[in-house]
Amino acid sequence: MIIFLYKRMNMINKKTGWLLLFALLLSTGIQAQRTTSIRINEVLVINEDNFVDEYGKRNGWIEVFNTSAGTVNVAGCFLTDDPNNPKKYPIPKGDVLTKISPYQHALFWADGIASHGTFHVNFTLDPNKENYIAFYDSDGKTLIDEIVISAGQKPDVSYGRLIDGKDKWGILPKVTPSTNNLTLDTNEKIDNFKTNDSIGIGMTLTAMSVVFLGLILLYLIFKEIGIISIAAGKRRAKKAAGDENHEPGEISGDVLAAISTALFELDEDVHDIERTILTIQKVKRTYSPWSSKIYSLREYPRK
Amino acid sequence: MHESFLSFLGENLQLFLTYTGFYNATPGHFIMIAIGLIFIFLAIKYEFEPMLLIPIGMGILIGNIPFKDAGLQIGIYEQGSVLNILYQGVTSGWYPPLIFLGIGAMTDFSALISNPKLLLIGAAAQFGIFGAYTLALQVGFEPNQAGAIGIIGGADGPTAIFLSSKLAPELMGAVAISAYSYMALVPIIQPPFMRLFTTKKERLIRMKPPRVVSSTEKIVFPIIGLLLTCFLVPSGLPLLGMLFFGNLLKESGVTRRLAETARGPLIDTITILLGVTVGASTQATQFLTFNSIKIFILGAISFVIATSAGVLFVKFFNLFLKNGNKINPLIGNAGVSAVPDSARISQVLGLEYDPTNYLLMHAMGPNVAGVIGSAVAAGILLGFLG
Numbered sequence: 001m002i003i004f005l006y007k008r009m010n011m012i013n014k015k016t017g018w019l020l021l022f023a024l025l026l027s028t029g030i031q032a033q034r035t036t037s038i039r040i041n042e043v044l045v046i047n048e049d050n051f052v053d054e055y056g057k058r059n060g061w062i063e064v065f066n067t068s069a070g071t072v073n074v075a076g077c078f079l080t081d082d083p084n085n086p087k088k089y090p091i092p093k094g095d096v097l098t099k100i101s102p103y104q105h106a107l108f109w110a111d112g113i114a115s116h117g118t119f120h121v122n123f124t125l126d127p128n129k130e131n132y133i134a135f136y137d138s139d140g141k142t143l144i145d146e147i148v149i150s151a152g153q154k155p156d157v158s159y160g161r162l163i164d165g166k167d168k169w170g171i172l173p174k175v176t177p178s179t180n181n182l183t184l185d186t187n188e189k190i191d192n193f194k195t196n197d198s199i200g201i202g203m204t205l206t207a208m209s210v211v212f213l214g215l216i217l218l219y220l221i222f223k224e225i226g227i228i229s230i231a232a233g234k235r236r237a238k239k240a241a242g243d244e245n246h247e248p249g250e251i252s253g254d255v256l257a258a259i260s261t262a263l264f265e266l267d268e269d270v271h272d273i274e275r276t277i278l279t280i281q282k283v284k285r286t287y288s289p290w291s292s293k294i295y296s297l298r299e300y301p302r303k
Numbered sequence: 304m305h306e307s308f309l310s311f312l313g314e315n316l317q318l319f320l321t322y323t324g325f326y327n328a329t330p331g332h333f334i335m336i337a338i339g340l341i342f343i344f345l346a347i348k349y350e351f352e353p354m355l356l357i358p359i360g361m362g363i364l365i366g367n368i369p370f371k372d373a374g375l376q377i378g379i380y381e382q383g384s385v386l387n388i389l390y391q392g393v394t395s396g397w398y399p400p401l402i403f404l405g406i407g408a409m410t411d412f413s414a415l416i417s418n419p420k421l422l423l424i425g426a427a428a429q430f431g432i433f434g435a436y437t438l439a440l441q442v443g444f445e446p447n448q449a450g451a452i453g454i455i456g457g458a459d460g461p462t463a464i465f466l467s468s469k470l471a472p473e474l475m476g477a478v479a480i481s482a483y484s485y486m487a488l489v490p491i492i493q494p495p496f497m498r499l500f501t502t503k504k505e506r507l508i509r510m511k512p513p514r515v516v517s518s519t520e521k522i523v524f525p526i527i528g529l530l531l532t533c534f535l536v537p538s539g540l541p542l543l544g545m546l547f548f549g550n551l552l553k554e555s556g557v558t559r560r561l562a563e564t565a566r567g568p569l570i571d572t573i574t575i576l577l578g579v580t581v582g583a584s585t586q587a588t589q590f591l592t593f594n595s596i597k598i599f600i601l602g603a604i605s606f607v608i609a610t611s612a613g614v615l616f617v618k619f620f621n622l623f624l625k626n627g628n629k630i631n632p633l634i635g636n637a638g639v640s641a642v643p644d645s646a647r648i649s650q651v652l653g654l655e656y657d658p659t660n661y662l663l664m665h666a667m668g669p670n671v672a673g674v675i676g677s678a679v680a681a682g683i684l685l686g687f688l689g
Contacts, residue, residue, distance in 0.1 A: 204430075222524070225527075
């Protein structure tokens, strides 16, 4: 009993261990989909005649962008201008506005007055020197994104990613706080098809090739699986017939057992003596629907 | 006092009249109501896809009851109305994958696994989609709209709704109604073209009976099918993922309850909601346009192309097959994914020419391959044009 319980506990522990491992992997994945999707997207160092904050003041600002298809809450994460102090500005928790919608932006004012609200960091951007800006995860150790803005930025000209969330940085043609750095007023994919494939032949050829490729691959795989399955089926049938363990011509164990039983019965004289007269006697039974087979069997559908 | 009360009653009555359907009706409403009644008639009298045409037909009636736009939240396009909330399953595209889950849980892929070359017929029939896409471009539709129209040729209602809700939501009502109408009319559309492209000798081809498929093969099929098709076309994941998931529930043998729920109460519930809301979305003002007429014509052509392509592909394929392994081209039509109606047509037509030649089991192969093929095609269109 104790051994059984021990084994059972061991099994449960193993199961729990696997479940915990899966949960851990899953939670890592979930985390990866969250704050790691945030990118510093656009920075305006000198704000002379540009966007005004809710207090009517003009200051430099840092825009972050959610590159994922899910809402990301940046509460608890950190913004900093000091590589040695990753936790310089903790983004406050409890503000619904820290949830950034998919492919949307949030703007942080670099006015050095954190008391002005969630989106006012406790440092400023210095126009006379390089500005280091970094975004850290909520553990204060995992660096998610960083950028160094060179000194000598022009007033009211922002530096940012040329396409939101993408790698390439540069001077942006226009300042775009809380909006896309690259404004798309057309659907590039559709325009491309309109220009290069107005008849639809290109789409037909490409798409049908992919459909055929997918189904040909499935065909080839299942052709092989079919061959393997048929071979396995034959092996199993052979094994079940008992032909596998003895050479052709050799008598199987079943046959030997039957012969031995017959010889034993003959020696012991236990075999009953049968009369060779066949008698057919009619047995009369009264029919009753209660004992009829047709009422106790399931009928198959007629169609 | 008495007179003022009477005038109050009169005004109230007049106001009430402005709220009635009779007051707000337009000829368009009556045309749509007539279409809804035709759907219901076809479903009850001729049993053309009654599970779909009854909810859609009734939905058309519901959606075309005229009413005064007084912010009462009754119309399907009024945010927060009951119909609007139910309609979100269509606009957000989560009804079709749930339908696919049920389809997966009720589909037996044995015919396909036992003779996997039938998969290729399912691929060939997708020419209907791209034929209609090409034609739609020629009659002035944008590429994304042409993609949504083309998918009618896949003969798969949920796929058509899924793709059109993503590519061209403004055409979704017409695309869905067209797809379901032609799916119901498959017994009328397909046979003439099956006869046209086959000789009498070809119609008499007897195919080898399918071999018995092991349960391991049936379990492996949805897993490999999912991995392969979705690695190739990830944009088909919502449909293909649910289709193969449903099939694994069925074939694993250990999730009988889940499989029964997916192929029973769940798919029934979603079919009801999908049918009635798609029907209700065809409000006269939105639906009765010249574009809808064009979509209906293109839809019919796409079915013809899909049927013909399937049949002709089998004839072409037979050139490479040895005698005894040849495929009866009458199962080519089943490459469109109207399951199991198009397979039934193969059976009926086959029996017409040889009363002992049963093609149903063979036709189910390309039929279920068509479901996979149209979902892959939808994924490609979504990837390119979405």
